[in-house]
Structures are given as structure tokens and as C-alpha cells.
Amino acid sequence: MKAVVYTQYGSPDVLQLKEVAKPTPTDDEVLIKIEAVSVNRSDWEGLIGKPLYARIGGLLKPRRQVLGSDIAGRVEMVGRNIKRLKPGDEVFGDIMAQMGGFAEYVCVREKPLALKPASMTFEEVAALPQAAVIALQGIRDKGQVQPGQQVLINGAGGGAGTFAVQLAKSYGAEVTGVDNTGKLDFMRSLGADHVIDYTREDFTKNGKQYDLILDLIAHRSVFAYRRALRPTGRYFFVGGSVATLFQILLLGPLIRRTTGKNIRLLAVQPNLNDLVNVTELCEAGKLFPVIDRRFPLHEVPEALRYLGEGSARGKVIITLEQSDQ
Numbered sequence: 131m132k133a134v135v136y137t138q139y140g141s142p143d144v145l146q147l148k149e150v151a152k153p154t155p156t157d158d159e160v161l162i163k164i165e166a167v168s169v170n171r172s173d174w175e176g177l178i179g180k181p182l183y184a185r186i187g188g189l190l191k192p193r194r195q196v197l198g199s200d201i202a203g204r205v206e207m208v209g210r211n212i213k214r215l216k217p218g219d220e221v222f223g224d225i226m227a228q229m230g231g232f233a234e235y236v237c238v239r240e241k242p243l244a245l246k247p248a249s250m251t252f253e254e255v256a257a258l259p260q261a262a263v264i265a266l267q268g269i270r271d272k273g274q275v276q277p278g279q280q281v282l283i284n285g286a287g288g289g290a291g292t293f294a295v296q297l298a299k300s301y302g303a304e305v306t307g308v309d310n311t312g313k314l315d316f317m318r319s320l321g322a323d324h325v326i327d328y329t330r331e332d333f334t335k336n337g338k339q340y341d342l343i344l345d346l347i348a349h350r351s352v353f354a355y356r357r358a359l360r361p362t363g364r365y366f367f368v369g370g371s372v373a374t375l376f377q378i379l380l381l382g383p384l385i386r387r388t389t390g391k392n393i394r395l396l397a398v399q400p401n402l403n404d405l406v407n408v409t410e411l412c413e414a415g416k417l418f419p420v421i422d423r424r425f426p427l428h429e430v431p432e433a434l435r436y437l438g439e440g441s442a443r444g445k446v447i448i449t450l451e452q453s454d455q
């Protein structure tokens with residue numbers, strides 16, 4: 131089968147399309163023929179090896195040689211202990227714990243896989259797992275957004291941000307989206323009430339305060355976030371610099387005790403219920419995946435470059451239904 135392989139951290143140039151052995155499922159795995167897989171910032175971080183947490187398990191060389199975590203495809207074969215899925219089922223899910231989605235086939239346990247609703251395409255469901263679940267857990271579960279609250283989403287024009295803006299609006303919040311100059315109209319089109327261009331304005335220095343800040347790309351000091359929160363506000367670090375991450379771990383509890391402002395990390399827990407919830411929201415027309423561009427498998431390097439170098443609006447999808455098969 132074809133797979134996009136890398137053996138060292140670096141630019142998209144280190145990725146190679148190769149012929150590798152088609153995997154065989156163990157008793158506890160299913161073999162998936164991949165139809166679509168989305169590109170996440172976590173793939174980009176795994177490619178370049180930055181921030182440092184992207185090297186967990188592989189400090190000098192990547193632990194996994196095939197990136198790609200948000201897969202959608204058909205079950206081709208099942209192991210002996212598989213109870214829930216059968217050959218022919220159309221499924222999707224986040225396989226971030228093992229990766230391997232930038233390939234024609236992958237073997238995975240059945241636990242992270244949900245059934246694809248008939249009303250959605252493989253590309254649409256591939257856009258959901260990581261990005262929409264980050265948004266769901268950040269806005270609904272941890273953020274507990276209420277009508278009328280002020281919500282700021284930093285990185286609102288990217289994969290998770292586009293879902294977070296839609297969800298926060300659906301809970302009745304007044305939403306501020308922060309992203310680059312080229313994405314301001316795009317964030318408005320998703321429903322953002324206010325937009326901030328991060329290349330021109332620092333949202334922690336304009337005197338405004340928020341009930342919830344969902345930070346998809348954090349790099350400021352913890353004190354800047356404290357300043358931008360209302361007295362009982364919540365801030366969640368989803369991804370960003372290691373320096374900010376450590377500050378939040380060390381100083382977040384102290385800030386909570388002394389000010390009541392809640393500054394924490396959001397460690398996303400992939401689970402089937404949330405995947406089903408987001409597909410139900412999509413089917414009900416309350417949430418929609420925004421697919422910016424599609425690339426065939428052999429153009430995974432271009433797709434990652436497009437996302438990593440800052441052009442993508444919403445999701446970038448690798449589709450295997452195109453020229454690779």
C-alpha cells in the first residue's frame with residue numbers, strides 16, 4: 131500500500147510517498163481502508179518536532195513514521211475479538227494515540243471509531259474528530275458557556291477554532307475571534323461578533339475582559355491571560371508554547387486561589403459519545419465542518435505546508451477517493 135513516511139523531524143520535504151506492507155489486524159484490531167483523513171496542527175507539530183511536547187516518545191527521531199490521526203473509511207477486515215464493527219461499516223475517528231492515517235490502510239482498535247452517518251461524506255466526518263471534539267470539550271464541558279457571556283477564541287480561523295466559534299454562538303455567547311488579517315471576514319462568516327487581527331492587536335492589552343478564553347495557540351505569559359479574564363473567568367490552554375504551558379501548570383493554581391480566575395490546561399479526552407454528539411449537531415444543521423482545501427495522498431507535504439505556513443481557513447483534507455487509487 132502507499133503511505134507518506136518520515137524518519138526525521140523537519141520541513142514537509144522530509145516526507146516521502148512510499149510502498150509499504152499492508153497491515154494485518156491483530157485479534158483486537160480492525161483494518162480500515164481510508165477514504166479521507168484531515169490534517170491537524172498536531173500533524174504539523176509532529177512533523178517539525180515543535181513544540182517540544184510533540185517529541186514525547188521520540189526525542190531525536192519520530193516515534194511513528196506515518197502521521198495522520200483523523201481518519202474516515204471502510205472496515206475491510208476485523209480481528210477475532212471485535213464485537214461492535216463488521217466489514218463494510220463506514221467509520222471515522224481520532225487515532226492520535228497511534229497515528230498512521232496518511233496511508234491507504236491502517237489497523238486500529240475499534241474503541242475510537244464511530245459509525246459515519248449516511249448523510250455525511252467521508253471528507254466531512256474526517257474533519258470532525260480532533261477539531262470538533264476540542265471545541266465541544268472547550269466550549270460546552272470545561273467552558274460551560276452561558277447566554278450573554280463574553281467568549282474569546284484565539285486561533286478562531288483554524289480547524290478547532292471554526293467549530294468553537296459556531297458552538298459558542300449556539301450557546302448564546304458574544305464571540306470574539308482572533309486570527310490573522312486574511313481570516314477576519316472568514317471568522318465573521320462563522321458568526322463571530324467581533325474579530326481581532328493578532329498581527330496588529332494583542333487581545334490581552336486592549337482593556338477588554340472575557341468570561342472564557344479558549345486558546346488554541348497560546349504563547350503569552352500567564353499574567354497577560356489573568357489580565358484579560360473577568361473576575362470569575364476561565365482560560366484554557368489547548369496548544370501553544372512549552373513556556374506558557376509550564377507557567378500555567380506552576381502559577382495557574384496560585385492565580386485561582388488569589389483571584390478566583392481559573393487558568394488551566396485543556397487535555398482533550400477523545401471519546402465516542404462526543405464524536406456522536408458532534409455528528410448529531412452537524413446532522414441537525416447546528417454545526418458544519420468548513421473544508422478549505424482537499425489534497426490527494428501524494429500531496430500530503432503540500433497540505434501540511436499549507437496548514438503549517440498559515441494559509442488554511444478551517445480544515446484541510448486528504449482525500450483518497452481522488453487520484454491515488
Ligand SMILES: NC(=O)c1ccc[n+]([C@@H]2O[C@H](COP(=O)([O-])OP(=O)(O)OC[C@H]3O[C@@H](n4cnc5c(N)ncnc54)[C@H](OP(=O)(O)O)[C@@H]3O)[C@@H](O)[C@H]2O)c1
Binds near residue numbers: 284285290
Ligand atoms: N490539549 C489537547 O489535548 C490537544 C489535543 C490535540 C490538539 N491540540 C492542540 O490544539 C490546537 C488546535 O489547533 P488547530 O488544529 O485548530 O490548528 P490550526 O488549524 O492550525 O489553527 C490554528 C489557528 O491559529 C492561528 N494562529 C497562529 N498564530 C496565532 C497567534 N499568535 N494568535 C492567534 N491565532 C494564531 C492560525 O493562523 P495562521 O494561519 O496565521 O498560522 C490558525 O488559523 C493545536 O495547538 C494542537 O496542538 C491539543
